[in-house]
Amino acid sequence: MDSQWRFYKPYVSPFDPCRPQTVKRYVVAPNQFLVFQPPNLPQFPPMKALRKGTLWPALFSPYDGQGEQRAGDSCE
Amino acid sequence: MWIYEKKLQYPVRVGKCDLKMAKFLMEQYGGADGELAAALRYLNQRYSIPDKVIGLLTDIGTEEFAHLEMIATMVYKLVKDATPEEMEAAGLGAHFANHDRALFYSNAAGVPWTAAYIQAKGDPIADLYEDIAAEEKARATYQWLIDMTDDVDLQDGLKFLREREIIHALRFREAVELIKEEQERKKVF
Numbered sequence: 001m002d003s004q005w006r007f008y009k010p011y012v013s014p015f016d017p018c019r020p021q022t023v024k025r026y027v028v029a030p031n032q033f034l035v036f037q038p039p040n041l042p043q044f045p046p047m048k049a050l051r052k053g054t055l056w057p058a059l060f061s062p063y064d065g066q067g068e069q070r071a072g073d074s075c076e
Numbered sequence: 077m078w079i080y081e082k083k084l085q086y087p088v089r090v091g092k093c094d095l096k097m098a099k100f101l102m103e104q105y106g107g108a109d110g111e112l113a114a115a116l117r118y119l120n121q122r123y124s125i126p127d128k129v130i131g132l133l134t135d136i137g138t139e140e141f142a143h144l145e146m147i148a149t150m151v152y153k154l155v156k157d158a159t160p161e162e163m164e165a166a167g168l169g170a171h172f173a174n175h176d177r178a179l180f181y182s183n184a185a186g187v188p189w190t191a192a193y194i195q196a197k198g199d200p201i202a203d204l205y206e207d208i209a210a211e212e213k214a215r216a217t218y219q220w221l222i223d224m225t226d227d228v229d230l231q232d233g234l235k236f237l238r239e240r241e242i243i244h245a246l247r248f249r250e251a252v253e254l255i256k257e258e259q260e261r262k263k264v265f
Contacts (some may be wrong), residue, residue, distance in 0.1 A: 027219065031246035036253050052238030053086070061242050063235060065223045 004028055004061055029061040077228035078138065085142040086236045088149040091229035095166035099184055101226055104237075105147045106181030106189040109213040115140035117194040117210065121203045124196065129204075129251040135243050143237055148179055150230065155179075204252050211245035 012020040041056045046070050049055045104110045118137035122130050153179050155168070163172040170186055181189035195205050218238035222231050 002177075028244045029215070031242050031249070034246060036250050037246060047155055050086075051236070052242050053236040059243060059246065061239060063219055063222060065231075066219075 004030070025066065027061065027063065030059055031061075034058075084137070084146055084147060084149060087234060088146050088153070088233050089229035090150055090153045090227065092225070092227040093154070094225065094227060095158050095162055095168065097152055097221075097225050097227070097230065098151045099167050099171075100184060100221060101147055101151050101184075103184040103217055104221070105144065105151060105183075105215070106178070106213065108181035108193040109217055110183070110189075111140050111144035111147055111214075112181055113187055113193045114162035114210055114214065115144060116191075117196075120194070120206065121196050121207070122198075124198045125200050125203060126255050128254055129200075132251050133207075136247065138243075139240070143240065146233060146237065150233065155238055182241055200255050201252065203252055204248050204255070207251075208245050208248045211241045211248065215245070 004027050006028055007023050007025045009022060012022060032068055037056075037059075041058050043049065043055045044052055044057060044060075052060050054060055106112055115137050118133045118140065122133040123136070125133060155163075158166070158168075158177065160172055162168075163169055163177075171180070172184075174180070183189070195203070195206055197206070215238055218241065219235050222234050222238070225231060225234075
């Protein structure tokens with residue numbers, strides 16, 4: 001599954017007071033790529049859909065937190 | 077009118093006694109991008125929007141109240157057994173002085189909810205774009221709340237709520253497309 005995370009490297013000053021986060025990241029959820037949802041998209045089974053918060057896998061966006069976002073995080 | 081179902085939209089479990097999270101969760105209770113603001117915004121905008129999207133605002137506005145109830149449950153579970161000393165230690169001393177352990181519509185910083193958080197411009201495009209922005213802001217708030225706790229039970233409920241914001245944002249974007257009524261487009265939805 002392709003990642004919904006985007007990464008960028010902000011400017012880091014040699015005089016920053018705190019240990020810099022060299023990679024910043026944010027989520028782009030799948031709703032950004034559908035202007036209008038097409039009909040007949042595949043659906044989760046009902047009980048799974050209730051847990052996920054959506055009927056459609058194409059609209060599901062997992063989020064497990066940013067965790068430790070620190071210097072040296074990968075930018076893949 | 078409404079019909080009330082005496083159950084939550086999604087089960088709420090709080091697995092960790094972490095009073096500080098109660099304070100942070102209040103951002104989604106009585107904050108600018110919280111569930112109360114969302115529900116009142118949509119249900120009020122319904123009257124001055126094209127007929128074909130009124131139902132959408134009704135449905136989503138109603139669901140926001142179901143979300144409000146989930147947040148209330150989370151906060152209540154965390155606060156109900158706290159001592160005044162624990163409230164104070166968690167940054168909820170001012171809340172306790174004014175409200176005891178009652179819920180109140182204020183944000184994480186204790187600022188009471190205000191109607192200035194929401195708008196009804198009467199212009200359908202302006203109103204729907206505000207609604208899209210509100211959903212994306214609420215989605216972001218849920219992400220930061222998930223980041224702030226390691227309680228997997230609480231995270232589970234918050235992840236459900238976050239996904240609903242994503243769906244709502246798409247529905248409002250579809251509403252914009254519906255009311256654009258592009259004449260030339262022979263597109264079957």
